[in-house]
Amino acid sequence: MENYYISLSQRILALAKSGEDTSSLRKELYYVKQSFLVKRLDTDDLKKEFWQNIYNAYFLIISQEPKLKISVYKRKRIKIMHSLLSLDEIEYGILKIPKYKLDYFNLNALFYSGIVKKLSVSKFDTNFKLDKIV
Numbered sequence: 001m002e003n004y005y006i007s008l009s010q011r012i013l014a015l016a017k018s019g020e021d022t023s024s025l026r027k028e029l030y031y032v033k034q035s036f037l038v039k040r041l042d043t044d045d046l047k048k049e050f051w052q053n054i055y056n057a058y059f060l061i062i063s064q065e066p067k068l069k070i071s072v073y074k075r076k077r078i079k080i081m082h083s084l085l086s087l088d089e090i091e092y093g094i095l096k097i098p099k100y101k102l103d104y105f106n107l108n109a110l111f112y113s114g115i116v117k118k119l120s121v122s123k124f125d126t127n128f129k130l131d132k133i134v
Contacts, residue, residue, distance in 0.1 A: 003040055003041075003046060004040065005032070005036075005037055005040050005041060005050055006046060006049055006050055006053075008025060008028065008029065009049070009050045009051075009053035009054050009057070010053055011025055012025045012026065012029070012053065012054070012057045013053045013054075013056055013057040013060075015057075016056075016057040016058075016060040016061050017057075017060065019064075022057065022061060026061075026079065029054075029079070029080050030079040030080060030081070030082065031082070032080065032081050033081065034081045037081060037119065038119065041119070044121040044122055044123055047094070047095075047119065047120070047121050048095060048121060051090055051094050051095055051119075052095070054078065054080070054090065055087060055090045055091060055095075058077065058078050058087060059072070059087060062075065062077055062087070072087065073086065073087045073088045073091075074086050074087075074088055075087075076089075078090070093120060094119055094120040094121065095120070095121060
């Protein structure tokens with residue numbers, strides 16, 4: 001059975017690569033309910049595929065916009081589930097799970113929102129590399 005959200009992310013990426021209008025698909029992504037996305041992206045592999053597609057699509061989309069003083073990676077421009085995310089939040093908060101160990105206390109993505117924490121991969125993969133489209 002095809003995963004709708006993976007398919008949606010692939011379609012957004014394909015349109016972004018070809019320079020076509022992605023606004024209707026991005027609008028659909030904005031209105032996705034968090035509970036549906038969490039339920040359908042129930043494995044780390046699905047989460048990685050979805051978020052890598054979204055990351056690359058939005059990188060292409062954002063890089064075509066007029067430059068602002070704020071970095072393209074830090075700018076909260078990705079509208080999803082009635083929230084705004086940045087490329088950095090996707091890369092470091094969802095895909096790479098930054099963990100800092102302080103004695104016996106783990107600080108896992110302390111500064112990220114609840115949405116980022118809920119949608120992040122559950123197991124840190126030291127070999128995972130984000131295939132960025134540049």
